[in-house]
Amino acid sequence: MTIPRSLSLAFKAAALVLTASVASAQEVRPWMPSDIGQAWNLGYKGQKTTITVIDDFRSNYGIHGDLRGRTELLRHGEWTALEAGMMAPKATVLTRDFSNTKAVKLRRGLNTLNLSYGMIAKDGYSAINWSARETSIIKYARDGKAVIVKAAGNDGIAVGAANASGMVDYLNRDLVGKKSAIFVGALNAHGSVDRPASLAWYSNTAGSNPTVQNQFLVVGVTGNTTGLYGTSFAAPIVSGYAAVLGSKFTKANPTQITNQLLNTARTDTIRGYSADLHGRGEASISRALAPVSIR
Secondary structure (H helix, E strand, O other), rough: EOOOOOOOEEOOOOOOOOOHHHOOOOOOOOOOOOHHHHHHHHHOOOOEEEEEEOOOOOOOHHHHHHHOOOOOOHHHHHHHHHHHHHHHOOOOOEEOOOOOOOOOOOOOEEEEEEEEOEEEEEEEEEOOOOOHHHHHHHHHHOOOOEEEEEEEOOOOOOOOOOOOOOOEEEHHHHHHHHOOOOEEEEEOOOOOOOOOOOOOOOEEOOOOOHHHHEEEEEEEHHHHHOOOOOOOOOOOHHHHHHHHHHOOOOOOOOHHHHHHHHHOEEEOOOOOOOHHOOOOOOHHHHHHOOOOOOO
C-alpha cells in the first residue's frame, strides 16, 4: 500500500536563522564535546560549508533550554539550528520550516542537512508518495550529494521498527542504505575511556540490521546541563562535525565526509558497547580530523 501525500504525518523536530553574534560565538560550552575546541584552534570551524536545518520555526510551541549560558525559550528548530551553528561557528546555517515542502536546494561547497524530525505514520505502508522536500533529501543521500544527518528517534527501538503504538518513522526507513546518510542516537554523556557513557534511555538504536549499524553513530546529549533531551539534539552535533571536517578536507565529497565520521567513531568510550545498540560508536571529531587527507 502506498501512503498518500495528503495524509497528515506527525513531525518530531524543528529549525532558525542565526544572527551574526550567535554564528561567531566560539566558546566551548559545557554541553559540547571537549575536542571541538581543538578543531577550532586548528582553524577548522566549518568555513565555506552550509548546514541546512529543516525543522519547526513557526509554531507557538517553545522549549526552555540553555546552550549559551542563559535560559531561553525557543522553538525546536531554533534550538537545533543554534546548536549546529555553535558547533561549526563559521558555517553558513540555513533554515527551512516544515511548512515549506519544496525541494531543498544545495549551495556551493559541502552541504549538510540536519533532520531532527521524523515522518511518522501507522505501520504497514510499502511506499510513500513523498513531497518534493523529502524526495530531494532521499535523493541527495542516495547519490551522495549532501551529508544527511538524521536524528534516530526517541522511542527506545531499532531504527525502522514500529513503536509501541504501531507507528513508524518512514523517513528513517527510506534513508537506510543511502550512502551519505547518518543516523544519530544519544548517549547520556560524552564518553571517555575512564568514564564511559551509556545509551540514553529514550534513544533509538541501530538494531540488528547490519546496514543500519554501519550508518549509525551516537553522541552525548547532556540534558542535565542544557535542559534539552532527545536525539533531536544529538543530530546537530554530528552536523557540526561534518561542517568542521569539510573545512579541512575541502576536496572531499559528502560520501567521503560521511564515511570519515563513521569510520573514526570510538567504541572504547561507551559502556557495554554493542553494534546493535550503538552502531559504529561515538563520533570523534579529533579522530576524524587526524589524517592529512581522506579518500
